[in-house]
Amino acid sequence: MSDLVPPSPEPRLLYCRCAYAQVLPQDVKDGVLRHLCTSGQPFESVADLCEMSARRDPRLATLASSPLKIVACHPRAVKWLFHAAGAPIPDETPIVNLRSLTTEEACKTLT
Amino acid sequence: MIAPDFSILLYEGPGSQALGPDRRFEISAALLDRGYSVSRAGLGARLHAGQTALIVVGEFDHATAPNLEDAAGGITLTTCDITSLDPAAVTSLIERTRGGQPMNQPGLWKPWFPVIDYSRCTNCMQCLSFCLFDVYGVSQEGKLQVQNNDNCKTNCPACSRVCPEVAIMFPKYSSGPINGEPVSDTDVKREKMKVDISALLGGDLYARLRERSDDAKTRFSKERDASKALAERKKCLTKLMAEGMIPADVLASLPSPGEIQRRATEAAAKAEAALQGQQ
Numbered sequence: 389m390s391d392l393v394p395p396s397p398e399p400r401l402l403y404c405r406c407a408y409a410q411v412l413p414q415d416v417k418d419g420v421l422r423h424l425c426t427s428g429q430p431f432e433s434v435a436d437l438c439e440m441s442a443r444r445d446p447r448l449a450t451l452a453s454s455p456l457k458i459v460a461c462h463p464r465a466v467k468w469l470f471h472a473a474g475a476p477i478p479d480e481t482p483i484v485n486l487r488s489l490t491t492e493e494a495c496k497t498l499t
Numbered sequence: 500m501i502a503p504d505f506s507i508l509l510y511e512g513p514g515s516q517a518l519g520p521d522r523r524f525e526i527s528a529a530l531l532d533r534g535y536s537v538s539r540a541g542l543g544a545r546l547h548a549g550q551t552a553l554i555v556v557g558e559f560d561h562a563t564a565p566n567l568e569d570a571a572g573g574i575t576l577t578t579c580d581i582t583s584l585d586p587a588a589v590t591s592l593i594e595r596t597r598g599g600q601p602m603n604q605p606g607l608w609k610p611w612f613p614v615i616d617y618s619r620c621t622n623c624m625q626c627l628s629f630c631l632f633d634v635y636g637v638s639q640e641g642k643l644q645v646q647n648n649d650n651c652k653t654n655c656p657a658c659s660r661v662c663p664e665v666a667i668m669f670p671k672y673s674s675g676p677i678n679g680e681p682v683s684d685t686d687v688k689r690e691k692m693k694v695d696i697s698a699l700l701g702g703d704l705y706a707r708l709r710e711r712s713d714d715a716k717t718r719f720s721k722e723r724d725a726s727k728a729l730a731e732r733k734k735c736l737t738k739l740m741a742e743g744m745i746p747a748d749v750l751a752s753l754p755s756p757g758e759i760q761r762r763a764t765e766a767a768a769k770a771e772a773a774l775q776g777q778q
Contacts, residue, residue: 405531407605409671411678421528425539426520433527434536438610438670439603442648447506447536465670465679468614472645487678 399482401431401498402451404460408436412461412486419491420459420484423498441469449475459484459494504600505552505575506536507593514565515557516582526556529586534604535593551575554596556589558582611671612648613658619666619682622777624770626658626667631754631762634658637773652749 403424406412424431432451434440437460440448452475460466463483470477484497507530511517518526523539530537552575559565564578579596581589613626613634622643627635635658636646656677659667665682672678676686753759 405528407532407534408603408608408610411671411673418524418528421531422520422524425523425527430538430540432536432538433531435531435534435605436610439534441614442610442612443603461670462675462679462681464616464681465614465668468616468668468679469670471617472614 399455399457400451401429402456402458402460403431403433404437404458404466405433405435406438406461406486408439416486416489416491416494420486420494420498423491423495424459427498437466437469441473444473448473451475452477455481457482457484457498459486459498461485461487505554505597506538508553508555509537509539510555510557512540512557515559518558525586526581526589529590530593532605533590533593534602553577554579554593556581556593609653609671611653611655611669612651613645614668614670614679615643615645616666616668619664620662621664621666622773623663624773625661625663627773628763628767628770629661630658630766631759633762633766635766637769637776641773641776643773652746652752654746655749657745 401424403421405417405421421433424433434447437448448470452470456477458466458477458481460483462485466483467477467479467481482497484494486494489497509518509523509527527537527539551573554577555567556579557564559578559580559582562580562582564580567576567578569576577596579592581592584592620643622641624637624643627637627643632647632650632652634645634647634650636644638644656667656669656672659665659669659672659677665676665686667677668679669677670679674680676682754762
């Protein structure tokens with residue numbers, strides 16, 4: 389457990405489960421999570437970015453403080469959800485849209 | 500709204516067994532669906548610790564959770580051994596470990612509030628004027644803000660309809676561009692048309708009522724026949740509801756005409772003050 393060190397400059401994967409509403413296709417969010425769990429790569433996952441933004445969860449600021457690759461929903465919504473929480477992310481932050489991609493398409497962006 | 504003040508780490512480093520893809524997925528999904536944040540760190544991976552409390556779960560050697568502490572003292576660490584536990588049992592273990600502290604739960608609450616796309620917002624304050632529930636406010640710099648998320652009426656995206664720039668999103672909404680899909684020129688034209696409809700039916704309802712009043716000299720506060728005003732408001736809002744803009748339960752919970760008048764006047768004054776401040 390001595391690996392609690394400052395974050396790597398490599399973009400970290402952040403997966404949003406959208407657990408508070410059923411707006412992401414279940415098969416897509418399950419398929420992508422399964423892919424992440426199979427790939428062996430480390431990742432962060434949150435129950436719902438909307439829920440965290442609504443209560444300005446300070447963890448969003450922590451997440452935004454280093455490069456991210458976000459797996460969630462519409463990029464315009466994700467960008468401004470972070471902003472609404474006082475944790476803006478850079479415009480160039482890659483955001484994988486699980487509302488518009490198939491599981492296969494989304495997983496391809498993660499490899 | 501209540502926040503969990505910790506995250507969960509699926510630990511698979513030294514002193515523990517690797518979970519395997521299926522088990523890792525099942526446990527992660529169960530915890531996420533219960534509302535928890537979950538980090539996964541593989542062997543040699545670096546953990547970004549952004550929280551003050553961390554529950555470390557893993558299949559530890561000898562099925563015994565080790566005692567751990569953060570050498571820097573910044574993070575409270577709790578360890579849980581999950582050897583032989585199914586996902587439901589893991590979730591229950593986490594529930595017990597966190598001591599039943601209250602937190603939001605999926606299914607019991609929906610994060611529904613407007614999210615402003617400031618690359619589109621022109622600070623026109625139409626949303627502030629429109630909303631009767633004090634969701635919007637103005638920053639010290641005179642910028643429109645969402646200030647009272649909790650006041651927003653779940654599943655009601657009506658304010659997004661009065662935004663001429665399609666700058667208001669509700670990410671949990673079913674369709675675009677309100678849900679955050681890219682905004683097309685067609686969307687902008689359509690939204691502007693809806694603004695006109697809204698101005699007729701709802702957005703400027705108070706002005707319409709005022710214009711229709713017999714003396715046309717006073718604002719809504721001097722509407723002579725409150726019951727008539729209420730009937731008209733309901734008729735207009737019902738039309739908005741028919742267009743899918745306002746849920747029935749929001750309509751049913753609307754305040755009295757007098758209260759609406761007070762709130763509308765307050766909101767209009769805020770918007771007016773902010774607009775004057777921009778000049």
